[in-house]
Amino acid sequence: MRPTVTFRPLCSQCRLPLPPVISLRRGYHAEPDSFPDMEAELLRRKRKTDAKRRQGGSEFIDHLIVTVRGGKGGSGASAFTAHPSKRGLGIPSGGNGGQGGSVYLKTSPHLTSLARISKRLIGEQGSHGAGQMKHGRRGADVIVSVPVGTVVREMNSEAATVAWAKEDAALGLDAQQRRERRWDRWFVSHPNTEVIADEYGPAEETLRREGFLRRTTVDPIYLDITKPIVEPVLLSTGGRGGLGNPHFQQPESPPPRLASKGLSPGTLTLSFELKLLADVGLVGLPNAGKSTILRALTGRGAEVAGYAFTTLNPQVGVVRVFEDGSWRGEEGVVEESETRREREKADRVKGEYMPPPVKTRGQAEATRFTISDNPGLLARASENYGLGHSFLRSIERSLALVYVVDLGSDTPDTDLQVLRDELEAYKPGLADKAVAVVLNKGDEVDEEVGKERVKRVKEVIKAWGGGVETVVVSAKFGLGMKRVVRVLCDRVGEVRKELARVEAEEVHEE
Ligand SMILES: Nc1nc2c(ncn2[C@@H]2O[C@H](COP(=O)(O)OP(=O)(O)OP(=O)(O)O)[C@@H](O)[C@H]2O)c(=O)[nH]1
Numbered sequence: 001m002r003p004t005v006t007f008r009p010l011c012s013q014c015r016l017p018l019p020p021v022i023s024l025r026r027g028y029h030a031e032p033d034s035f036p037d038m039e040a041e042l043l044r045r046k047r048k049t050d051a052k053r054r055q056g057g058s059e060f061i062d063h064l065i066v067t068v069r070g071g072k073g074g075s076g077a078s079a080f081t082a083h084p085s086k087r088g089l090g091i092p093s094g095g096n097g098g099q100g101g102s103v104y105l106k107t108s109p110h111l112t113s114l115a116r117i118s119k120r121l122i123g124e125q126g127s128h129g130a131g132q133m134k135h136g137r138r139g140a141d142v143i144v145s146v147p148v149g150t151v152v153r154e155m156n157s158e159a160a161t162v163a164w165a166k167e168d169a170a171l172g173l174d175a176q177q178r179r180e181r182r183w184d185r186w187f188v189s190h191p192n193t194e195v196i197a198d199e200y201g202p203a204e205e206t207l208r209r210e211g212f213l214r215r216t217t218v219d220p221i222y223l224d225i226t227k228p229i230v231e232p233v234l235l236s237t238g239g240r241g242g243l244g245n246p247h248f249q250q251p252e253s254p255p256p257r258l259a260s261k262g263l264s265p266g267t268l269t270l271s272f273e274l275k276l277l278a279d280v281g282l283v284g285l286p287n288a289g290k291s292t293i294l295r296a297l298t299g300r301g302a303e304v305a306g307y308a309f310t311t312l313n314p315q316v317g318v319v320r321v322f323e324d325g326s327w328r329g330e331e332g333v334v335e336e337s338e339t340r341r342e343r344e345k346a347d348r349v350k351g352e353y354m355p356p357p358v359k360t361r362g363q364a365e366a367t368r369f370t371i372s373d374n375p376g377l378l379a380r381a382s383e384n385y386g387l388g389h390s391f392l393r394s395i396e397r398s399l400a401l402v403y404v405v406d407l408g409s410d411t412p413d414t415d416l417q418v419l420r421d422e423l424e425a426y427k428p429g430l431a432d433k434a435v436a437v438v439l440n441k442g443d444e445v446d447e448e449v450g451k452e453r454v455k456r457v458k459e460v461i462k463a464w465g466g467g468v469e470t471v472v473v474s475a476k477f478g479l480g481m482k483r484v485v486r487v488l489c490d491r492v493g494e495v496r497k498e499l500a501r502v503e504a505e506e507v508h509e510e
């Protein structure tokens, strides 16, 4: 007999069923333009979901703006060792400053979020040189770890020289004043002696000759990290340490009293964006049952509840398919336990989360693919409403997409069209990745009503030009999931083969 379930959304605070009048679900299935003031309604939803996301803790962040700068170089020293004759200043003996630390980037397999990344990544300053030819210590490097799937883009960068020129212009200085400020930035002088202005000119020449004043232009940074990085990638080099006073000795001139300051590298503003890499991405309106499907396929404890926006952060699970077509996670009805969920969440934050042991049933694994559960998509998510871009960002990379539609909804066909329109609005061509429509909650509708709704959905797909399979399931009760697994295995297999062929061709052309 078909199990019957009455749907009652739960209150997000007290977890008790909400009275049907204020069912949250109703709003999310409504036509996008059916509210009198749609702008206000969408803003309200966005504020609500943002607040909910913040409440849930900040352990998941998928977009971050970071300031990056290599450490400044230490200054060279202006020092003298007493001359054997004990006359004059003595012999110049100032050591060079140490180089500033550089900033590098690498990947870590243990990360799934950008939450741990500091917003300012500044290499350590090199230490200053000292008398008796003691050179300064090199500043420590900063190595930042990011998850695979991160895209790093340079937003703007300003070379230190450009920043100074702007500052000078703003102060309205004349040529001589500008020169003096420049010298002040470049040189240190011996504390006990007065430097005469004539010494600066030749010293500036020395700096130029040593390559200190050369303007370097580098291409803007763009890293699309799709594979683990073995050798850390350089983001910003530490500034060169300054020269000690022996470098400024001029022939037939008194001993040099000037030493140069270390260089300060320019500041970069980088945007870090995390795009999860999963073979299959689940796309559906809030409450359609995406997380339940992930749990049914992977046995993974994704958060499931009867209210919209339960899932605030995308998560990835692995579907392991065995030779007889069975898969891990197939063990029947999915349990919803608040305590277990809380415990797992706490463990994940501490980095101690251990997925439940895998039951292989003595069978060999035939194939495996990854699947990502995503937050619910709203009409106009492409304009960054709801969880908007943060959600679309993480499905962009999937090899295949699966629409999850609630068959219990009166308008599954319109819901499906909303999903496709949003994908296309975000990135034209993205909807072509769709391989299947999973019509979930099949247990909730009568056979006649169900058939009629499936027919309407199929008409929509036909209007797109077909090529997308329709599967009716009840994820909660594990019905129809075998076909979903088979369809996904086939389609992911095809896409992988195609990718391998394209890659082989590219290698051949090179
Ligand atoms: N009757 C029935 N209920 C289901 C089925 N699948 C999911 N549900 C219920 O629908 C509700 C929403 O399920 P979720 O898996 O949290 O839905 P979701 O799409 O992940 O929702 P968001 O994360 O909020 O976008 C839960 O109460 C589930 O128990 C199903 O096949 N049949």
Ligand SMILES: [Mg+2]
Binding pocket: 290, 291, 292, 303, 304, 310, 311, 373, 374, 375, 376
């Ligand atoms: Mg969910």
